[in-house]
Amino acid sequence: xxxxxxxxxxxxxxxxxxxxxxxxxxxxxxxxxxxxxxxxxxxxxxxxxxxxxxxxxxxxxxxxxxxxxxxxxxxxxxxxxxxxxxxxxxxxxxxxxxxxxxxxxxxxxxxxxxxxxxxxxxxxxxxxxxxxxxxxxxxxxxxxxxxxxxxxxxxxxxxxxxxxxxxxxxxxxxxxxxxxxxxxxxxxxxxxxxxxxxxxxxxxxxxxxxxxxxxxxxxxxxxxxxxxxxxxxxxxxxxxxxxxxxxxxxxxxxxxxx
Amino acid sequence: xxxxxxxxxxxxxxxxxxxxxxxxxxxxxxxxxxxxxxxxxxxxxxxxxxxxxxxxxxxxxxxxxxxxxxxxxxxxxxxxxxxxxxxxxxxxxxxxxxxxxxxxxxxxxxxxxxxxxxxxxxxxxxxxxxxxxxxxxxxxxxxxxxxxxxxxxxxxxxxxxxxxxxxxxxxxxxxxxxxxxxxxxxxxxxxxxxxxxxxxxxxxxxxxxxxxxxxxxxxxxxxxxxxxxxxxxxxxxxxxxxxxxxxxxxxxxxxxxxxxxxxxxxxxxxxxxxxxxxxxxxxxxxxxxxxxxxxxxxxxxxxxxxxxxxxxxxxxxxxxxxxxxxxxxxxxxxxxxxxxxxxxxxxxxxxxxxxxxxxxxxxxxxxxxxxxxxxxxxxxxxxxxxxxxxxxxxxxxxxxxxxxxxxxxxxxxxxxxxxxxxxxxxxxxxxxxxxxxxxxxxxxxxxxxxxxxxxxxxxxxxxxxxxxxxxxxxxxxxxxxxxxxxxxxxxxxxxxxxxxxxxxxxxxxxxxxxxxxxxxxxxxxxxxxxxxxxxxxxxxxxxxxxxxxxxxxxxxxxxxxxxxxxxxxxxxxxxxxxxxxxxxxxxxx
Numbered sequence: 001x002x003x004x005x006x007x008x009x010x011x012x013x014x015x016x017x018x019x020x021x022x023x024x025x026x027x028x029x030x031x032x033x034x035x036x037x038x039x040x041x042x043x044x045x046x047x048x049x050x051x052x053x054x055x056x057x058x059x060x061x062x063x064x065x066x067x068x069x070x071x072x073x074x075x076x077x078x079x080x081x082x083x084x085x086x087x088x089x090x091x092x093x094x095x096x097x098x099x100x101x102x103x104x105x106x107x108x109x110x111x112x113x114x115x116x117x118x119x120x121x122x123x124x125x126x127x128x129x130x131x132x133x134x135x136x137x138x139x140x141x142x143x144x145x146x147x148x149x150x151x152x153x154x155x156x157x158x159x160x161x162x163x164x165x166x167x168x169x170x171x172x173x174x175x176x177x178x179x180x181x182x183x184x185x186x187x188x189x190x191x192x193x194x195x196x197x198x199x200x201x202x203x204x205x206x207x208x209x210x211x212x213x214x215x216x217x218x219x220x221x222x223x224x225x226x227x228x229x230x231x232x233x234x235x236x237x238x239x240x241x242x243x244x245x246x247x248x249x250x251x252x253x254x255x256x257x258x
Numbered sequence: 259x260x261x262x263x264x265x266x267x268x269x270x271x272x273x274x275x276x277x278x279x280x281x282x283x284x285x286x287x288x289x290x291x292x293x294x295x296x297x298x299x300x301x302x303x304x305x306x307x308x309x310x311x312x313x314x315x316x317x318x319x320x321x322x323x324x325x326x327x328x329x330x331x332x333x334x335x336x337x338x339x340x341x342x343x344x345x346x347x348x349x350x351x352x353x354x355x356x357x358x359x360x361x362x363x364x365x366x367x368x369x370x371x372x373x374x375x376x377x378x379x380x381x382x383x384x385x386x387x388x389x390x391x392x393x394x395x396x397x398x399x400x401x402x403x404x405x406x407x408x409x410x411x412x413x414x415x416x417x418x419x420x421x422x423x424x425x426x427x428x429x430x431x432x433x434x435x436x437x438x439x440x441x442x443x444x445x446x447x448x449x450x451x452x453x454x455x456x457x458x459x460x461x462x463x464x465x466x467x468x469x470x471x472x473x474x475x476x477x478x479x480x481x482x483x484x485x486x487x488x489x490x491x492x493x494x495x496x497x498x499x500x501x502x503x504x505x506x507x508x509x510x511x512x513x514x515x516x517x518x519x520x521x522x523x524x525x526x527x528x529x530x531x532x533x534x535x536x537x538x539x540x541x542x543x544x545x546x547x548x549x550x551x552x553x554x555x556x557x558x559x560x561x562x563x564x565x566x567x568x569x570x571x572x573x574x575x576x577x578x579x580x581x582x583x584x585x586x587x588x589x590x591x592x593x594x595x596x597x598x599x600x601x602x603x604x605x606x607x608x609x610x611x612x613x614x615x616x617x618x619x620x621x622x623x624x625x626x627x628x629x630x631x632x633x634x635x636x637x638x639x640x641x642x643x644x645x646x647x648x649x650x651x652x653x654x655x656x657x658x659x660x661x662x663x664x665x666x667x668x669x670x671x672x673x674x675x676x677x678x679x680x681x682x683x684x685x686x687x688x689x690x691x692x693x694x695x696x697x698x699x700x701x702x703x704x705x706x707x708x709x710x711x712x713x714x715x716x717x718x719x720x721x722x723x724x725x726x727x728x729x730x731x732x733x734x735x736x737x738x739x740x741x742x743x744x745x746x747x748x749x750x751x752x753x754x755x756x757x758x759x760x761x762x763x764x765x766x767x768x769x770x771x772x773x774x775x776x777x778x779x780x781x782x783x784x785x786x787x788x789x790x791x792x793x794x795x796x797x798x799x800x801x802x803x804x805x806x807x808x809x810x811x812x813x814x815x816x817x818x819x820x821x822x823x824x825x826x827x828x829x830x831x832x833x834x835x836x837x838x839x840x841x842x843x844x845x846x847x
Contacts, residue, residue: 187698
């Protein structure tokens with residue numbers, strides 16, 4: 001009676017193993033494809049075919065995943081192809097993944113300097129918070145939280161250690177509160193303060209979310225605008241001077257706030 | 259009355275028209291000149307008198323370009339006879355000098371078939387005016403063409419100067435158009451017009467318009483440039499107002515417009531072949547006088563990083579013919595095709611800078627330098643080949659995986675100066691990961707945060723229980739007795755199996771004392787069979803429980819005196835003990 005059950009378990013195990021191996025191989029194949037596509041796009045860039053290189057990087061983004069380096073190169077290619085808005089959006093996305101990467105910041109600043117007109121800039125405290133990505137804030141907060149709870153747990157198990165652990169416990173609690181505040185602010189910025197980067201020029205903002213609405217103001221390619229609200233295919237934006245208007249989503253790329 | 263007069267007038271008009279048309283139709287063809295210079299345009303007029311043609315004939319003469327330029331119609335009344343004239347005009351230009359005949363043309367006019375006479379047109383080759391004509395001031399405008407003197411080599415670029423002279427009394431000079439630019443052995447390049455100046459030729463003052471041409475010799479031997487021919491329209495003062503003061507004439511004289519043909523003489527020179535002696539192996543056909551500058555950067559890179567090599571060749575000569583030596587196969591380097599940019603120093607493209615920019619990537623860490631670069635050219639001024647060489651440029655190539663100096667640090671501009679360009683792309687994509695939601699939005703991550711909370715909760719409950727137990731001795735005894743009974747039952751079974759009645763009943767008695775002592779909350783040593791009847795709790799117990807207890811106590815007492823019992827009986831006693839213990843636990847104080 002036991003033998004058939006054992007056999008069926010062995011067969012099932014083999015199948016599971018095969019599926020896992022297949023998934024692993026497929027993953028490796030995709031990774032190899034993405035690396036190949038990335039290298040091909042780099043070659044196009046080196047040959048001065050910037051639009052083709054941008055298309056290549058975009059293909060990797062769509063099929064192979066995302067990374068700061070990939071978005072960095074994509075931004076470079078878009079800039080060289082003359083698409084300031086797309087370049088800024090790519091650099092900002094790269095910055096979200098690698099917020100302390102000096103090269104990304106340098107290129108973003110360089111491209112921003114090429115944009116005509118004024119553009120919104122985040123306040124200083126937000127730039128300071130932006131030194132860490134939202135995920136980094138989250139992980140640090142979680143670590144501090146775990147540490148604080150671990151200390152509390154030890155205090156329950158070993159009451160004799162309470163006097164010794166009280167300082168560490170207070171520090172862990174303060175750390176959790178501080179990091180949690182940073183995470184909260186960063187999350188609020190990420191989820192509520194999205195930015196619209198103009199990708200066409202000139203983009204005419206209108207007084208209402210429809211094509212026939214009166215013109216409100218004009219923004220150039222690469223201008224960064226605050227998103228106030230959304231309605232169907234339109235976003236209500238505000239420029240650095242506080243002017244408000246509606247832009248079609250085809251005219252902009254929406255980038256999370258932090 | 260008025261109506262009668264109007265009818266009479268109409269009848270008269272109709273009669274006149276009939277009389278006019280009844281005179282007979284006529285068809286003639288004529289040219290405004292019978293001789294013209296190549297490049298000039300003659301006008302051919304087809305005149306139909308006495309009626310309109312059904313179809314105006316379109317003349318077709320090989321070697322002549324004849325195109326319609328319009329038509330007109332006029333009416334005239336002479337001695338009461340009315341006649342109409344239709345004139346169709348054509349512009350006639352010749353492709354080559356020669357004598358052309360416009361054949362007889364036939365047209366149907368007023369029902370009659372009429373034919374013109376053939377017309378002869380002589381087209382002359384334009385000739386440059388003689389020196390006497392020029393110096394006499396008879397030429398309202400003329401052109402000269404000159405080539406530089408000295409040795410000229412095959413492939414060399416040089417300039418020719420065309421000068422257009424316009425006499426000072428020419429009121430307007432316009433519609434200038436070249437009709438021929440003969441160049442045998444030359445390739446005509448760009449041209450640039452220079453600034454106008456005044457020059458005295460003979461007794462007249464002329465405005466000089468210089469035009470410089472870039473030429474490239476295409477073969478060795480004697481080469482001929484010219485004649486250049488052109489036509490222009492000039493306006494000369496009208497000769498019909500001789501008595502008008504010249505001061506007023508310049509304001510009011512509309513002048514006479516005239517089309518003229520201009521022609522230069524031919525210019526020749528001898529082109530020499532490039533010498534084979536001392537020709538460098540890497541000579542690529544560059545002729546002129548050049549300098550070379552090569553820059554390589556960044557010079558501190560990792561294997562696979564892009565390095566920009568900029569080759570700048572500047573000087574005087576044929577920039578278009580300069581090519582970069584083939585570097586596609588350079589050991590240790592991967593070389594991408596270069597981009598080329600030419601900055602012409604003048605409008606002719608004979609001076610300037612040609613910049614080749616190529617991206618190379620070192621393939622191994624063994625590379626220590628960008629190799630020496632040489633460029634050879636032939637200088638026609640001294641008739642010799644020259645080679646300029648750029649020494650190797652040191653490169654520091656680190657193996658992949660090493661930490662190179664950040665790219666921005668290598669290429670960034672000095673402080674307080676904006677960078678010249680964006681920083682270069684990265685060679686590796688880094689760790690690609692799927693585009694996902696933020697960690698804070700992932701349920702698994704949020705659930706994971708429940709683990710330390712649950713651990714803390716468990717620890718807190720454990721601590722509470724531990725503290726409660728420490729403060730409740732009866733509960734502690736209850737737990738201790740339960741554990742003792744559990745272990746004792748196992749011992750009882752062992753003793754029964756080993757047929758050890760003494761040890762069995764001693765253990766049984768001790769367990770009974772411990773269990774009853776715990777239930778009755780009194781010392782175990784004080785427990786005897788009498789407590790069954792004396793203690794209120796046991797008095798409330800079911801009779802079966804009390805009987806069972808009594809029997810167990812009696813068995814323990816009898817065992818001290820009775821003979822040894824068997825294993826099965828001992829097992830039965832153990833089971834009975836287990837049952838009584840379970841019933842005792844049910845009792846509530």
